[in-house]
Amino acid sequence: MSRPGAGVAPFLPRQEVRRRTARHAGGMDITSPSAPVIECRGLIKSYAGQRVLDGLDLCVPSGRVYTLLGRNGAGKSTTFKIMLGLIEPDAGQVRLLGQPWRRELLDRVGASVDGPAFYPQLSAGENLLVHARLLGLGRERSAEVLAAVGLAGVGRKPARSFSTGMKARLALAIALLADPPVLMLDEPQNGLDPEGIIELRELIRRLAAGGRTVLISSHQLGEIAQLTDDIGVLVGGRLAYQGTLRDFAPGGDVEAAYLEPTGAAR
């Protein structure tokens, strides 16, 4: 899907990034000096002549939580699907873990997009066991992950009868199973109750603290403020802002920064 491209532009000096991000300039640089783990360059994607991504540049540094923010239909899922090789871009390149995209690199990526792929007649534990066996993992790891996402108590209930939130937890469990260094979770908060959102936040923060890189998509501004290190605001098929949350909303009010007249969402 992606061809090896020219080298990626080096990071700008920190002051220059601050200057640019302060006025919400669209850009591809981010303040962390750590190596990018996920990079998109010039992604273009149209559906039936309708352009959704229009030269998208995105850069997720290592060991951080990065949120791709955008309104309904902005192209967040499309971006995730391209990064995961589920659809082809019309143009542009993706790099994962510092290398040009190739399918084998996905062994080190845990992902959830468009809800979980599960066997409806099997319980959460049985579903996880199926995935665990495919990955060469044992029963112990399935149980561990089941507990981590708060599904340990659901017993033999078949997954087809799960609520939306339980399905979201199962999707997360499947993504976590192999303990991958990179997680890509498309709207992981969807369907979760307040407890689930808090648990998810704590889990994601723990994963990042342990050195994993977590990319999520969301439109929940309040939650983002508590969860993310970096954000990219997707507008018109490109990032209107990319950088740290602190630079985006210095006072901590993400909603105000997002909605201000000159803000990234305009």
Ligand SMILES: Nc1ncnc2c1ncn2[C@@H]1O[C@H](COP(=O)(O)OP(=O)(O)OP(=O)(O)O)[C@@H](O)[C@H]1O
């Ligand atoms: N397979 C497809 N065929 C045609 N149009 C599509 C297809 N997939 C997505 N689109 C369109 O592309 C646009 C972007 O969709 P996408 O799902 O990437 O947005 P999103 O930001 O994830 O939205 P949401 O927040 O609502 O999930 C939308 O207008 C959508 O209708």
